[in-house]
Amino acid sequence: MADHYEVLGVSRDASTDEIKKAYRRLARQLHPDVNPGEEASERFKLVTHAYDVLSDPEQRARYDMGGGDSPFGGAGGFGGFNDIFETFFGAAGGSRGGRPRSRRERGQDALVRVTLELGDVVFGTHRDIEVDTAVVCETCQGSCCQPGTSPVTCDICHGTGNVQRQVRSLLGNVVTTQPCNVCQGYGTTIPYPCATCQGQGRVRARRTVSLDIPAGVETGLRLQLPGSGEVGPAGGPNGDLYIEVTVQPHEVFSRDGDDLLATLEVSMPDAILGTTTTIQSLDGPVDLEVRAGVQAGDILTIKGRGITPLRGSQRGDLKVGVHVVTPTRLDHKERALIEDFAKRTKAPAPKLAEFHQGLFAKLRDRFRNS
Template sequence: MSEDFYDVLGVSRDATEDEIKQAYRKKAAEYHPDVSEDPEAEEKFKKAQKAKEVLTDEEKRQMYDQLGHERFQQAEKRGGVDGGGAGGRGRGGDPFGGMGGGQGSPFEDIFNQFFGGGRGGGGRGQDRPRQGQNLRTQVTLDLEEVYEGVEKQFTVTRPEECPECNGRGHPPDADVNSCPECNGRGQTTTVRDTPLGRVQQTQTCPRCEGSGEIYSETCSVCRGDGITREEATLSVDIPAGIRDGQTLRMEGEGAPGENGGPKGDLLIDVAVRDHENFERDGDDLYFRLPISFPKAVFGATVEVPTVDGAADLDIPAGTQSGEEFRIRGEGMPHLRGRGHGDLYVQVQVVTPDDLNEEQKEALEAFAEAGGEDVDVNEGFFEKIKNSF
């Protein structure tokens, strides 16, 4: 896994805060040491936590994008990211150090506009309820199931609210204390020297994530995340006529929400297996029907298989190999509508390759009667009928 925080979470550099949090929850569910079999799960889990901590903090993210991964870590070790302005002074420290102005510099507002400013008093806004992440899975169907419609059971592994702590991340009897990082305010203040003067910014406390509280112990099952990875068996009604590649939505069957928010949805991608007899195009079906040479010459009524039975098809005399016929209403049902598509039957005249003596004599008689040249005006099949 790459060290770059964006790569760790698998998000683009312009990802929103919600996208970053969703990506973190996905990684947390994948690499949680209690559920993952990856020998490096704990290390990957810690990296994902660190990436989320930095990229969901506006000021830290600005600094991270400005400095790059290595220099950001160096600045963090010297206190140039979380600490006061003194930690970043001198050579190799805070890139804005050494040019301090007085606090409340007239350039402060310009700096805030240029770099996006701080969070101000909105640090506790992260406590608002948020809907959980949508999840995605797939079900595979036979054509017969699609024709009739079916209730399909499937199993999905998804993040769930931790049953041990009910999503709190800590035991119910854990002691609660004011966060020592922010003294219970849910926010921390950073003073930084910049070329435009000294700037003071307020941000959500990274330790308590804006709650202002920390607990004496974390949940032993979810390790403080409030979520675990569980297997669930669900059933979904597949409507008749659904097509390969379409998606169904099951509301409220996705990942748990944040801060009491509703669950996300489960998106179900439908895959339809290829059929041994039929090819599908929209709601129409196509079937290749082999017929004998005499039936093509003289015509016949033949039985054609359909998805739910069989249908009769009249083959006119003189039918050519490759000719196509339509049987109305024997295709797939229209999705959430009335009626069906059509069944197209392509005739393939089979040339016999193992003739008995009687058949050979009949064909030889035909060849002698018709000669080697076929009269285009009379037509090949017409000549066969006339010879018999």
């Protein structure tokens, strides 16, 4: 077996620090990630094993006395591999680089509820919304420090944000890495925090958000405004702002997809003879012709007077269901005229007819509220 001192290139009276320096120098040259050759791999194993033995006082003493050594290092441990991780990754156990945390973090998303009228849904609307949220501190501009000062490197972790502790166990010397308690893992401390934001880099404030609400929205829909939410700690990126829409019920109109539904009360004479009337739609007056002989429950359609769809440009229709109003109080002459009309027309006796499921389904909300 090769002599461990010769493998590391040190004398037999070399100090612990000299052995460690020699091992690190060779490990950097021969580690498989750096030098993937087979010969380098074999030398790397020898170097590692030699260091495992000579870095442990008990094993080194036994080796110097000719007592041999364990192929796994002192007490069956893996101390050499810990040092390999420390050499290449900064800390044992795979804490790569020992990088400190960043104070700048993304802000939280915010949710605001907006109530609209049905008329706002037809063409869309513009709103200026007041939002109570976190904004960048104007005093420190997100630096968290008083003006004229800056963070300083932590004296405990020396800017790494981590501290290492070496614990001896049955597996050998185990090095653990934990966030520094002094700087909370940031690697720096703030001796003079900003008095306005208490060192947070942000403050609570009300701000106005301009919002264009598109046509066709409906209750429960959420609109997303990227980057309009809360600013993050230390002036970090803003979260998103979500606008949740609620559409108030209308006294006259109800919605069926992109169509609007309404009910038109028609007197019995107008239903018989027909008439033309003007109704007020959500975007202004519109003429509506009631044809002669219209029946209760008939639907009169006005094209293009419904709602503009959320994705598209062609508006829905305004559909008007006819409700024929039968007079309940007649004087003597009116009653005589109706009776004469009935005799002349010889109207059939009342009977059951086909149930118009489609018609009632379209107008169900309107009739329930009537």
